[in-house]
Amino acid sequence: MKSLNILILVVFSITCIATTINAQTLYVNFIPHDNPTCTGPPSGMGWIFVTGPCIFFPDQDNSYYFQVNALRAGWKIFNETEPLCKGNFTFGGYKNGTCIPNQSFIKGIETPYSMITISDTPTKYAIPPNSVVMTRYASKSCAKREFQFNLYTTNGTVVTNTLNDSTETFSCPSSGEPTVNYCQENECKTTEISATCASDIDDSSYHSIFCS
Structure with missing residues (x-):
């Protein structure tokens, strides 16, 4: 009887642990790098996505659904012809710790290399100091x-958009107010872009922009 009680206790403990893991909110991180081994400090445009909800960008075509299965991070990509996160989709997925090239969630803009990691908080992999951060x-x-999600660009990052031949340089100056210098056809303009719980283009979501 004692052995049976111990067995029941062990099974109950394992079940509780499994339930806790399954119920835990996880995050998929795309840590930016400028080299194919994803070594050295982060550099460029990075992302941190929560798993579970449908994620979309008001001015983009695709919607996404991020998930974690064991030690693999995956995401479903739904195209513009379908309702948000419904219907046909393509799937991407990589093992935790994989370095991948040319990741893009915004049309015309790619991060040369990204290290994919899985975390239980959106801050486990620290965003570099003085990065421009947009939290959605x-x-x-x-x-x-x-x-x-968090979208962040390390200080001084120049983002090139191949669709309109423009560049945006994101900076966090000593004032602590994030700025972007937008250039197109030899004309440039610098703008402060800080925001606190501001409405997006179609009022479907909200964002804050700040310096880390």
């Missing part, structure tokens, strides 16, 4: 539970 939320409460 699902509602105007901008509460932690509404977090969808």
Whole structure:
């Protein structure tokens, strides 16, 4: 009887642990690098996505659904002809710790190399100091539970958009206010872009922009 009680206790403990892991919110990180081995400090444009909800960009064609299965991070990509995160999709997925080339979630903009990691918090892999960070939320409460993703660019990153031949240089100067220098056809303009729980283009989501 004692052995049976111990066995039941062990099974119950394992079940509780498995339930906790399954219920845990996980995050898929795309840590930017400028080399094919993803070594050295992060450099460029990075992303941190929460798993579970449908994620979309108001001015982009695709919507995404991120998930984690064992030690693999995956995402479903739904194209513009389908309702958000419904219908036919393509799938991408890589093992935790994989360095991948040419990752893009915004049309015309690619990160040369990204290290894919899985974490249990959106801050486990620290965003480099003085990075320009945009945090996206699902509602105007901008509460932690509404977090969808962080998009960040390390200080001084020049982002090239191949669709319109423009560049954007993101910086965090000593004032602590994030700026972007937008250049197209030899004309440039620098703008402060800080925001606190501001509405997106179509009022479907909200964002904050700040220096890390």
